[in-house]
Amino acid sequence: MPKAVAGPEIERLIQLLARMPGLGPRSARRAALQLIKKRETMLAPLAEAMRVACERIMVCSTCGNVDTTEPCTICRDPTRDPSTLVVVEDVSDLWALERSGAVTARYHVLGGVLSALDGVRPEDLNLDSLVSRAADPAMREIILALNATVDGQTTAHYVTESLKGHGLKVTRLAHGVPVGGELDYLDEGTLTAAIRSRTPF
Incomplete structure (x- = not known):
């Protein structure tokens, strides 16, 4: 030693x-x-x-964000779109989206992703409250902003199945070539996702 x-x-x-x-x-x-x-x-x-x-500092009982108020500042913000909910894996992902300024909706932090390898099961995540929030009559769309990993995609599929029957539009972030990216430097998975998610020009 x-x-x-x-x-x-x-x-x-x-x-x-x-x-x-x-x-x-x-x-x-x-x-x-x-x-x-x-x-x-x-x-x-x-x-x-x-x-x-x-x-x-405490964890918001509504969305899972961390803040010094309950509910958190984002949940209390009247200018947020109440019809859209962005689902993220962790608070760090929420902060990243907030820094981008691209989101005007509310959030839901799962607190991780499903992982057979790490023993993370559905009951270990903040899923029940997500289903409860999805039942709100004002809710129209759930955006799955989960990482493009195997566990992230598995979780996205599970969430989608859990929300069936709510009549909601469930979308996910686009995957592919980043802004300013050069094809020669991208990995095969990113290129494949970009080709499959191609859009009209």
């Missing part, structure tokens, strides 16, 4: 940082060292922000 190079408090900080997505042990050590070096301008404000976040 590697020998500890710092006190237990610093090692604890490194271990916690290493649990973050995209941060391995080496990156966590560098991040911890940077925080310690800039204690007043980085470490103390970060600790305070995390304390406040821990106390005030």
